[in-house]
Amino acid sequence: MQHPDEGTIHAWLDGALSADEAAQLEAHVKDCPQCQAAVAEARGFIAASSRILTALDNAPRGVIPAAAPRKRVEPWVWRVAATVLVVATGTFVVLRERGTTESRETVATDSAPLVQTKPAADGPVAENAPVTRPSVTQQNAPLAAIPSPYQQNATAGGIAAGPMAAAAPSRAPMLSRKTAAPRGTEEQELSAGNAQPGARLGGQQGAVAEMGKASTVPPAPASVPTRALSEQTYSALSAANTVTPRQVDQKRMIGGTQTFYELAPGDTVVLEEKSNAQLQSVVVTGAAAGAARRADRRAQPQTMPATDKAAAAPEAAQKTVTPAPPPSSALLDAASLDVHSISWLDRSSGRVLILSGRHTQEELEQIRKRIEQVRAAEQSKKNPE
Amino acid sequence: MTDVERLFRTYNAALVRYLTRRLGDRDWAEEVAQETFVRALRQTSIQNERAWLFAVATNLVRDEARKDSRRRKHLALLAEEEREAMAEPAEATLERAQEAAMARKAVDALAERDRLALLMREEGLDYNEIAEALQLSPGSVGTTLSRARRRLVESYEALQKSREEREKHAAS
Numbered sequence: 321m322q323h324p325d326e327g328t329i330h331a332w333l334d335g336a337l338s339a340d341e342a343a344q345l346e347a348h349v350k351d352c353p354q355c356q357a358a359v360a361e362a363r364g365f366i367a368a369s370s371r372i373l374t375a376l377d378n379a380p381r382g383v384i385p386a387a388a389p390r391k392r393v394e395p396w397v398w399r400v401a402a403t404v405l406v407v408a409t410g411t412f413v414v415l416r417e418r419g420t421t422e423s424r425e426t427v428a429t430d431s432a433p434l435v436q437t438k439p440a441a442d443g444p445v446a447e448n449a450p451v452t453r454p455s456v457t458q459q460n461a462p463l464a465a466i467p468s469p470y471q472q473n474a475t476a477g478g479i480a481a482g483p484m485a486a487a488a489p490s491r492a493p494m495l496s497r498k499t500a501a502p503r504g505t506e507e508q509e510l511s512a513g514n515a516q517p518g519a520r521l522g523g524q525q526g527a528v529a530e531m532g533k534a535s536t537v538p539p540a541p542a543s544v545p546t547r548a549l550s551e552q553t554y555s556a557l558s559a560a561n562t563v564t565p566r567q568v569d570q571k572r573m574i575g576g577t578q579t580f581y582e583l584a585p586g587d588t589v590v591l592e593e594k595s596n597a598q599l600q601s602v603v604v605t606g607a608a609a610g611a612a613r614r615a616d617r618r619a620q621p622q623t624m625p626a627t628d629k630a631a632a633a634p635e636a637a638q639k640t641v642t643p644a645p646p647p648s649s650a651l652l653d654a655a656s657l658d659v660h661s662i663s664w665l666d667r668s669s670g671r672v673l674i675l676s677g678r679h680t681q682e683e684l685e686q687i688r689k690r691i692e693q694v695r696a697a698e699q700s701k702k703n704p705e
Numbered sequence: 706m707t708d709v710e711r712l713f714r715t716y717n718a719a720l721v722r723y724l725t726r727r728l729g730d731r732d733w734a735e736e737v738a739q740e741t742f743v744r745a746l747r748q749t750s751i752q753n754e755r756a757w758l759f760a761v762a763t764n765l766v767r768d769e770a771r772k773d774s775r776r777r778k779h780l781a782l783l784a785e786e787e788r789e790a791m792a793e794p795a796e797a798t799l800e801r802a803q804e805a806a807m808a809r810k811a812v813d814a815l816a817e818r819d820r821l822a823l824l825m826r827e828e829g830l831d832y833n834e835i836a837e838a839l840q841l842s843p844g845s846v847g848t849t850l851s852r853a854r855r856r857l858v859e860s861y862e863a864l865q866k867s868r869e870e871r872e873k874h875a876a877s
Contacts, residue, residue, distance in 0.1 A: 325848070326848070326851040326852075326855075327845075327847035327848030327849075327850070327851045327852075328847055329847075329851070330847045330850050330851040330854070331832065331846070331847030331850075334826065334831075334832065334847070334850070335831075336831060336832035336846070336847060362851065362854075364858075365851070365854040365855055365858050366854060368854075368857075368858045368861075369823065369827075369853070369854040369857045369858055370827060372808045372811060372812075372857060372858065372861050373726055373808065373812070373823075373824070373827055373857075375801075375804045375805045375807075375808035376725065376726040376729070376805065376808050376809060376812065377722060377725060377726065378801070378805060379725045379726075379728075379729050379730055379731045379734070380729075380730065380731070669876075
């Protein structure tokens, strides 16, 4: 007998051959190592394809007919939140540097009007995306009352989105100038007309508020000025230096997750986990921000009519007539409040981790170590081997 | 009536599984299966029940696929699955979703006749039934099946390999 072809071998294994044919084939295979290998291979293919096909059995329902509408967060909320975050990271690096030399005294006392900064770089962003800024004061209740550094982070990032994206492009690689410009205006439009900040927040404010609600950080008294808050958390940190960070909340977002760790009541840091890392080495944010800072220092603060009521808090709504604006740098410092961030590549998961909080970089390194211990402990709990 | 009941009890599970694998959606699969049994009701006599049912179901799917809205919904679902597979970090779920997505891709890469023959075989149809349902010569079923299995496994393994390489690249 000639070597049977693959189809015949499959037919034999499937029991589709007549008794005669099967006997013939069997006799041949017994003495033919080549055909024995072919039969083994065919058996492998049969088993493997059955296994692959069973993966299709957990098919979802609900393609037809009218599926129950799934509750999804509006895509724009994610986009806005992501933009705010990315820009915020870059913003703070620049602001931190500025904050070391410039005054902060005006920070917490002034109910700041809407201000537009215009980078000297005069990028397309600065021209196309005039970005309004609400005040960053203790009266700005919905945002400032929550002492999470992330809140501060996001608020300031949203505030300064347009100009800062131009001033610190190296800090915000995900945000191209092109996307930054329309985003800024869109947020404005979204939030326009929402005079009740507590009732319904639009645009970036809405996204920020949502995240604030999700995190379980206890709100500080609204009367505590943000600067005092900063000092409070610093002392809290020194007391908490030996405390294990406690995970209080976790949020998923595009391209990663955010984990909120509480070091002490009211003292939280945010760990961002980026999936699909492209980085090959450890990156310390802030080291290269000098150039961007110098460029930004030449920026000319400009006032803008306070048209965007929704972006402003109750205080701003009451005082539609804005007083003379303080220097933009002071405002930005108010927002930054020494929030720093460090980032590194987690080799085990291949993800970029970004840790930010109202701490110095040295402290963040300490916190990072402790968080990594916590994470390692959780990991080993999940996978005992 | 009792005859259709018997048909339903005997073949519904296999038919739904076959259609689910074919369509990627269980609701759709069940709808097509029901329609198949409704057609069987109108039939006065069926020679080979199983071959007849699978052939009718296959043709119904072919007709269904012409309806654009259905197809669009299906595509939308696949896209959503892919998005969710990317956004879902839970390891076990991710793993399963990725396996299902690769299996789907590998199955979709097969030629239609190979795919149908293989899916019918998996539901226990013998070579004659497959030949009848798909209008093939019984002698060519073995060749069709061997080709389908080899290609399915090879393209699945290729997808698996490229995924592993991507992960290795990301981790390094």
